[in-house]
Each structure stands twice: as structure tokens, then as C-alpha cells.
Amino acid sequence: MLSRIFIQNFALIDRLEIDLKTGLQVITGETGAGKSIILGALRLIMGERADAKSFAKADSKSIVETEFCIDESFKSFFDNKDLDYEPQTIIRREISPGGKSRAYINDVPVTLDILKELSSRLIDIHSQFETSDLFTESFQFGILDSLAKNSNLLSDYQNMFNEYLKAKKDIDQLKKILSESNKESDYKNFLLTELEEANLDQIDFSDLQNQLSIQENADQISEQLSQSLSTLNAEEFGILPGLFDIRNKISKLSELSSDYEELSQRLETSYLEIKDINAELEEKAENLEINPTYVQQLLTSINRINALFLKHQTDDIQGLIAIREELAASQNSLEDVENLIDEKEKLISKAEIQLQNLSKNLTESRLKHSSDLENKAKEIFHKLGLEKAILKVDITDSPQFNTFGKNAIQILFQANSGFPLKPIQNAVSGGERSRVMLAIKKIMAENNALPTLILDEIDTGVSGRIAEEMGKLMQEMANDLQLIVITHLAQVAAKGNENYKVVKYDENGITKTTIVTLSDEEKLNEIAQLISGSKITDAAISQAKELISRSLTKPTI
Numbered sequence: 001m002l003s004r005i006f007i008q009n010f011a012l013i014d015r016l017e018i019d020l021k022t023g024l025q026v027i028t029g030e031t032g033a034g035k036s037i038i039l040g041a042l043r044l045i046m047g048e049r050a051d052a053k054s055f056a057k058a059d060s061k062s063i064v065e066t067e068f069c070i071d072e073s074f075k076s077f078f079d080n081k082d083l084d085y086e087p088q089t090i091i092r093r094e095i096s097p098g099g100k101s102r103a104y105i106n107d108v109p110v111t112l113d114i115l116k117e118l119s120s121r122l123i124d125i126h127s128q129f130e131t132s133d134l135f136t137e138s139f140q141f142g143i144l145d146s147l148a149k150n151s152n153l154l155s156d157y158q159n160m161f162n163e164y165l166k167a168k169k170d171i172d173q174l175k176k177i178l179s180e181s182n183k184e185s186d187y188k189n190f191l192l193t194e195l196e197e198a199n200l201d202q203i204d205f206s207d208l209q210n211q212l213s214i215q216e217n218a219d220q221i222s223e224q225l226s227q228s229l230s231t232l233n234a235e236e237f238g239i240l241p242g243l244f245d246i247r248n249k250i251s252k253l254s255e256l257s258s259d260y261e262e263l264s265q266r267l268e269t270s271y272l273e274i275k276d277i278n279a280e281l282e283e284k285a286e287n288l289e290i291n292p293t294y295v296q297q298l299l300t301s302i303n304r305i306n307a308l309f310l311k312h313q314t315d316d317i318q319g320l321i322a323i324r325e326e327l328a329a330s331q332n333s334l335e336d337v338e339n340l341i342d343e344k345e346k347l348i349s350k351a352e353i354q355l356q357n358l359s360k361n362l363t364e365s366r367l368k369h370s371s372d373l374e375n376k377a378k379e380i381f382h383k384l385g386l387e388k389a390i391l392k393v394d395i396t397d398s399p400q401f402n403t404f405g406k407n408a409i410q411i412l413f414q415a416n417s418g419f420p421l422k423p424i425q426n427a428v429s430g431g432e433r434s435r436v437m438l439a440i441k442k443i444m445a446e447n448n449a450l451p452t453l454i455l456d457e458i459d460t461g462v463s464g465r466i467a468e469e470m471g472k473l474m475q476e477m478a479n480d481l482q483l484i485v486i487t488h489l490a491q492v493a494a495k496g497n498e499n500y501k502v503v504k505y506d507e508n509g510i511t512k513t514t515i516v517t518l519s520d521e522e523k524l525n526e527i528a529q530l531i532s533g534s535k536i537t538d539a540a541i542s543q544a545k546e547l548i549s550r551s552l553t554k555p556t557i
Helices: 035-045 072-080 112-122 137-147 151-197 205-216 218-233 239-256 258-287 292-312 317-383 430-446 464-477 520-532 538-551
Strands: 002-010 013-019 024-028 062-069 088-095 101-105 108-110 123-127 390-402 405-414 452-456 483-486 498-507 510-517
Touching: 002 035, 013 035, 024 464, 035 062, 035 088, 035 123, 035 452, 035 510, 072 112, 088 112, 101 112, 108 112, 112 123, 137 151, 137 317, 137 405, 137 430, 151 292, 151 317, 151 390, 205 218, 205 292, 218 239, 218 258, 239 258, 292 317, 317 390, 317 405, 317 430, 317 464, 430 452, 430 464, 464 483, 498 520, 520 538
Parallel strands: 013 510, 024 483, 024 498, 123 452, 452 483
Antiparallel strands: 002 013, 002 062, 062 088, 088 101, 101 108, 390 405, 498 510
8 A cells, every 4th residue: 555655846846745544545625736746746656757847946856755565465576676675665756857767666776667567566546537448458358357366367377478479489580590591501511511521630731832842843952952962972072971080080089188078079969960961861862753643633732722711711721620610510500490499389389288278267267257247337337327337248259369368358338228339438428437437446446456546536527426426436445445536526525534635835925735634623624615615604514524424334335
């Protein structure tokens, strides 16, 4: 329930704070006193757009704060939104002078979407001409499902339906991916095959280039090797014979003096190294062979690799191997996508079976309780002066699953006998709308389908016996929920468990609005004033006492 309202710097309100109770809370006040301003502030708590032009003081921020008493059924919401659950939950909206809005739940900043989601479960504001909800399919299902106690069944269905829709969406996305991938699949397969046939893991591209260079320059290499070997091995002036002679002489010197031992060892090492080089040069000279076939093979391999470098925009073998692995993974991922599609289709098939069973149960429950809704509505209509009015619930099968099962719903209405039933949006007149909506709200209140309900002058245009019956209806509704009623009817005001009055006053030449709690005597005078006008007569006082006395009698609706 809504236990406290605090408003600061909003329109004509400088500062307003009021504590509310359970039961029927009645708010009265003269036309223009500011009742709509309070409702406008409350609509900010429900996430409606803020307008900085409505500030009382343009240079100060506007604050609207409400406190709700909530039970642990809300705890899952708070957990899911990473908020702190408090039995006394405070919702606040602040608007800066520049128009920037901020919302808080228990002092934690939240988005407007989260604010709306919570506030819609806590408070319902219904103004005099707001009957458009009655015309929506979701509202009409809500009426019937509340009466049929379908809350758990519908929740199970909608959870499964959401999984079903997600799986279908996933399949659509996967099929799109598969389709786009298949368009490129043949070309990718060609590229992959080409790279696999290149045997990249066995190729040393630098060695291929080196072997080709040797073959292409074999004559020059042979000539240089021959000259080098001749210089090394010439009998009189060759490097190896000369170095051999020097090695022997220095070796003898090392035997005479240790000063030459290191030089002798170095010469020995150098002689052996050059001798080894000579041997390798001889081997290379002997093995050097010009092979035109081999040259062609080398050219073919190198040209093929260079073509792959150019095609794949890389300049080394490792780059080609990486591309090959990526193409192979891409082909494997297509198989994964196909497997995922199969899994999703199996999930959808199972979900459809469960949805079919759940929707069947919903249909049966709705059909079973539709007559209860029709009878209850007829009974309340009669009390509200719509003696001939008939409400009919038309439940039909839907070809596809939807948010509410596999049904379509249409509430039909006719206020006068002898005329055909029509969809309620086409049949209900302006004078009937408030009473029809009040009857619907009453039925929903009986079945715990409503949060705190605020009715804004929904009783406008009625008087006498109908006004009395409306008061009784509201009084009974207040047994099932906290009902806040803004009214000009004495018959309704008399039945309030708590009564408040919105008043306008001047302070330092500035008009302001506030709300006050009425004592028993003030309540009596307010009701008398609603009866007789600005001048309260003894007759009005007497009649007001009678109305209050009758309000203490338990309503019979």
C-alpha cells in the first residue's frame, strides 16, 4: 500500500507531505484546488515524462517521493534488478531545473524502465475518462484471468512462451548465418583445398629460393669453387701447403720456448679449419650439377607459393598456414551452426507440446469462469443503474500461440435490451464508461489483481441512488485493497476510512496548494459543504450525519 507522499517544488505545491492508511482514502477539494497537481506528481513516480516548466521555483529541483509497504512477493524483483529489498520501499523522482530527471528506488539510481516496472505493480491511477485500457486485449485477458485465478498457470505459460520465441529468434539468426556462409562455402572450399594441396607444412620457402639460385648460377659457382680450390691446394704457392709449413716451424719453436705454445695451438686450429673448409668446397664442387628438370620443379613451386602470397595478402608460409586453419575452422563452424539449428528445432518441438497443454488448460479455465465474470458484471451494473446492461466474454481459438495462450478475447457489451451485443469499445457510451470501468475494477479488486488504486472523479455525472451505490461499491472494494478516491460526491466522501482535503492558500502573495487530513468534525463539515455548497446549512449537517451513519453499515454489494 501507499503509505506516504512527499512533494516539493511542483506546480503550486511548495512542500506537501501526507501519510495514508489502509481502506478507503477519500480526497475532496474545490475545483481548481490542485487535486490534479498531486496526481501529476504521482504520475512521475510511474515513469511519465517530466516537464521542468511545472516547477514552482525555476531555480530549484523538484522532488516527488512515495513510500510503499510491500511484502516479500516483491523480493524476486529486487533481486533480479540488483536492488535492496525493504518492506518500507521508497521511490523517488528528482527533476533538476534544467529538466534532467533521476529516479531512485531505496536511494539506488534506476532507469525509468525499472521505475515503471515496479510502480506499475504498486499503483494504478484511473481518471474519469481513462477507459482505453478496457479496450485492449491484455486488459480484457487480465480481468478474466484474475477471476479464474490463472496467475500461476499464465506465468508458467508465458515463461515457456518466451523461451519458445527466443528459440525461434535464435533459429532465424542461425539460418541467416548459415545462408550467408553457404554462399561463400564453395569458394572457401576451393581456397582451402588449394592451400591443403600446397603441403605448406613441408615447405621451406627460403630453401626453395636458395636451391633455385644455385641452379641458375651453377656455372659461376663452379668457376669460383675451382679457383678457390686451386688457390688452396697449389703445390708451391698454395695456402694449405704454405700453412702446413708454417705450422711445423712454429711447432718446433714451441718445443724450444713456451712463448710459442699458444701461437702453435692457434696455427694448428686454423690449419685444421681451413683443411675442413677445403674438403667441403671439394664436396660441393663434386656435387654441383645442373638439372633443368629440377629447375622447372623449383620454379613451379616458388611461383605457386608467390601466387598464394598475392591472393591471400601475406608474405610468408606461416601466414598461409594461419589462413588455411581459419578456412578449415570456418567450414567446421558451419557444421556447428547446423547442429545448433537441430538442437533449437528440437527445443521448439518440446516447447510447442508444453505450450499446447498449458494453453489448453488456460482455455478451459477461461471458458469455465467467463460466465462468472458476466454474472458478476451484470449484478454490479444493476446496482449502478445499468439495469439492462449485459457484458459477454467471447473466447475464440487463435491459430498461433500468443502472449496469452492460444486464444483471442473480445468483451461484448450492450446497455439496453433488444439491441445486439457489440465490442465494448463500440458499445459503451460516455455516460456509461465510468460505471462500466468501476464494475470491472471491482471484480479485479475482489481477486487481488490490483495494487493501490486511485480513482480520479470516476463518479462524475452521477447522483442520488447511483451515487450511494457507487459509494457502497468503493467501500467494499476497499476491503480488498487500498483505494484512494478523488470525489465531489457526498455519498462517497461519507464512506471514507480516512478523509483528506486539497486546499489552495496564499503565502506572501503567492498561491500554493497542499493537502490536509480531516478530523471527524472537519469531515462532517466537508460532506455538508459538498451537499449544500459554500454555505453549510443545518439540513446539510443533518444529512451529512445520516450519510456517515449509513456508511458504518456494512455494504451489501
